[in-house]
Amino acid sequence: MLERVPGIEKVLDKEGKQKYHLDHPRAGELIAVADKNSWFTYYFWLDDNKAPDYARTVDIHRKPGYDPVETLADPEIKFLKGKIGMKLLKKKLGFRYLMDVISLDASLVKGSHGRMPEDKLDWPIFVESETSEQNSGEIEPTEVFERIYKTVMR
Structure with a gap:
């Protein structure tokens, strides 16, 4: 039913939440993802x-x-x-x-x-002071905290 609502691109169930690393206890049973021209207002x-x-x-x-x-x-x-x-x-x-x-x-x-932009040129960037083979290229969003934490705790 939610997938038929204008402005909703997809609805993530348990497997979908796992795929996008959103499977934590406070995530709720379903997550609605807005299409690229929409956003969910809280105006009730x-x-x-x-x-x-x-x-x-x-x-x-x-x-x-x-x-x-x-x-x-x-x-x-x-x-x-x-x-x-x-x-x-x-x-x-x-x-x-x-x-x-x-x-x-x-x-x-x-x-x-x-939501993540469709064009990779519009994706967020993550800049680190150290460069290596290991640190170049794309990283998963779930890696950001660990990388910041390691830098701060040095």
Whole structure:
């Protein structure tokens, strides 16, 4: 049923989670993977007037999951730069302020977030200070922690 939902490319079951190294106790029974032009918003409200307070703010600690809309200011705000400037001035002067400049329009986000790009030229890179035959080429995402840990613990 999930695979028929527009925007979902595939659904990973137990075997699929193992294939992508996502088979940990908190992964849930199924994992939906967005297609290359979609992303899953956490917006659970149907009326923007009933959105929670944190929805319009830059507040990564209260939002459930990653919110790419948070990286974009609301294009509907008149004199946006001036409004942001006044809020930053309040901050600088020690006053309380609410950075409520985020839109609730999820369609402002383009593309997908959190999935590997199809073109290898767009894949993330991992740069290490030491080079060797062993360290060249592609590495598995599950190797990143170990490599960083070894470098830091030297």
